[in-house]
Amino acid sequence: MNNYTLITIIIIYLAVLFYIAFLGEKKSQSKWVNNPYVYSLSLAVYCSAWTYYGSVGIAANSGISFLPIYLGPVIAAPLWIVVLRKIIRISKQHKISSIADFISLRYGNNRFLGALVTIVCLFGTLPYISLQLKAVSETFEIMSDDSGSITTVGLSDSTFYVALLLAVFAAFFGTQRTDASEKHKGIIASVAFESVLKLVFFLIIGVYVTFYLFDGTSDIYNQMSVTPNFKELTTISSLEDGFNWLFLISLSFMAIFLLPRQFQVSVLENNREKHLKKAIWLFPLYLLLFNLFVVFIAWAGKLTFGNTKNAEYFSLFLPLENGNTFLASLVFLGGFSAVISMVIVSTLALSTMVSNNLIIPYGFLDKFIKNQPERNSKYIKNIRRISIFTIIITAYFFYVIFSKELSLYSIGLISFVIISQLAPSFFVGLYWNRGSSKAAIIGILVGFFIALYTLVLPFTLQAYTGTDDFTQNGLLNISALKPYALFGVDFLSPPAHAFFWSITFNVMCYLVFSLVAKGNYRERNYAEMFVDTKNFTTLQDSALVWKGEAYVADIKNVLIRFLGEKRATRALNIFFTKYSLPKDTQLADARLINFSEKLLTGSIGSASAKILIASVVKEEQISLVEVLKILEESKENIISNKVLLEKSNELTQLSSKLKDANEELISKDRQKDEFLDTVAHELKTPITGIRAATELLMDEDDEMPKEIKAQFLKNILQDSDRLGRLIHNILDFEKLETGRLHLDFQYQDIQKTITKAISSISQIAAKKEVQIINKNRHSFNTNYDEDRILQVLTNLLSNAIKFCASKTGKITVDYKLGNELIEVSVADNGKGIPEEDHDFIFDKFYQSKDQNTRKPQGSGLGLAITKQIVEKHNGNIWAKKGVKNGATLVFTIPFK
């Protein structure tokens, strides 16, 4: 492909990413950005170019040993619910902005430890970033037909510009706010997008190679199985191999927590803890899909090219070889996506560490004290931006000088081994409160040097001197010091070997020195907070044991420098309100000190925050015994407070339950009263009519005209009927309500039932000249009690007739089929039902709001009975909302 075409594609692609990031930032509150899927996909930043290209290379050359790098995270995922949640909680509470901040805070805000972690992360990540740039450069070369142009370095190398563009992207979206503990929604949105792309493109090429170029997986397997060395590619053949696997799985298990970019996406960018629940299965699934075709692409490549091509790029060579430039371009873009995500998130994480744990605490604090808040925040942003550019450019030159000779896989593993040195102080520190800062520092340093000696040094020396003397003979020709076979352990692969020794010494140092050299009181404070997360929230402000003298005004001044007058004042007001302290409090206590440090941590890191606050505070050292005593006391206080609180909560709950029960009783009583009252009233009306008429008819002195006599007799008959109906209804209702009525389910045609109902009421309708339309004339059979549904329909229809105006009245009966139910509706154009009555019209004797003074029309039980019948059929009945003209009553019956 033409160089310029390729560059154009790259630029268009980057523009799309910028746009997505821009949208993500702009709509940072929307559901598109804040959901468990975006979170899970952002975790897939784990799959970098190393995964995308490197796995195929390993699968081709060393068989299935690419797998342990993905098994570790898969094993780690279920643990996230416990471990990661704890880390996320602590980080949110303390506004932590990086893993360096996290570790240094655990060990009492130790400034040196923060810096050391940062340096380890730099060493671990820079080669890794350069690996990504290497992948861009090499794939660019493969894709471009003008291969001469990229071998030069610097200004004429297109990779250099790609790196610069990535730096611009990271600097722009990564430093929108001063507070680095804030979320980067834009970057995360684009990372999630890229995660989708890289997976989809990789699956496409997998399918293409397996099913288009070859005849499916078994075809590739069959062809491959006759080649020499096949068995070695597909099995773990020895105990040594088993150890290699074990160590690589442990290595990747740690990496998924500790890699700065993973810490960034999984901890700092986590919006809601519950997103973890989805991530614990979605992320392993993602990894599984990513590895689905690795082996087949690798084997297909081997079958096609033998050993003539670089196996890492088989996924590019295969489509190119078959003239499919379009597919190759997709693969290229997928790889490019993997690169961009990794580089940007890693750089973002590293730049925060570099500024908050190296540059600010070791050089800029004095400056900050003298400056104005706006300038301070500008300074912080600039330091971070410069860090981003420096990191990416350093990585670029690292690639130019070192990485050209190394495979993606080996650089990746070097990174993992270096980063894993943080594991003991990180993981053990979360659960063991004895772990001290001194021990953490010694452990990390020792492990780090062993890793350098056993892994980085031999590589570097070999690259420079061209000989492997050092590897063969060891330091000063002592064979026990051979870098790949320390103390005679010679059966492990170099990365597994380096990992084994470095982590063993690291853990030993950490444990031993923690037990020997106790941490100071500050460390014990934070250790307590990290380890005891159950009481975490209660501990968080008051846990800091602190003795000394500090003035609120001084602390406020420091806060103003970073937050500005407004935010600082507001924050302090919140603090005073929270602890009900007077606003004019002069002397600061431990809680305020802790609170202020936390406020500053997001902007300048925990170590610097501690230093700044310490600069305005006269702190007294207190002995460990005192600390433990105070901690014990505060713990006891918390416990007794907790018990009190629980008791009082229980009491409150109990009394509110009692209140509810009482109210329910009263309302039930009232309901019963009202019901009886209304029943009595309803019965009295016809009885009154009968009684009065009878009395008049019985008066023998009276010469009543014949017609009137007849009319009175007719009235008596009417009232008796009414009385009968009423009693029938009441009995019906009572039966339904107490559940004594059994339905007679039969397979019936709803159309026939509707027609029956309409004809039974047609006389009344005709009298009032109301038109009834049966809309849906299709037949549909289902199970129901016909008599009862007929009762429902008749009731709804007679109601509708009642509320319709005569002559213009129109009633439409219709039914619709849903997935599992049939929905029957009766719509009229009458006076309608007030919206506020919708929920109550099915109550017995319900007559609008002031039912006490208005006489119900009809028995007042019709709709209540109707509702009972429908519910007995497991259906539902309601008045349709938002009907403009008249009322529409709808009921459903389920069918199977």
Next chain:
Amino acid sequence: MKKKILIVDDEPNIVMSLEYTFKKQDFEVFIARDGSEALEILKHQIPNVVLLDIMMPNVDGYQTLTHIKNTASLKDTKVVFLTAKNKASDIEKGLKLGADKYLTKPFSVKKIVSEILELVT
């Protein structure tokens, strides 16, 4: 002069009995099916007695009573509640509002007549 009575009730059968009875007692009888119809009639007529049901659509008995009590021209008109509401609290409420008598359904026609005659003579 013939005595005038206004019967306000929405039950036609009950109204018919009452109408027949009072016509026989030589009353001039007016009929209203609810409070609003009653108020319309009261614009032109000053009856001696209004026989009032409480539960009616639109304007109820209490509202009608209040209107009568607040109208100067009707100051001599007696109001009798005739209702199915027979709880002590209902009766108390009706009398408190100014009703002259409170009779409950079902009733004896003869008794109603004697009560009303007692009231207007």
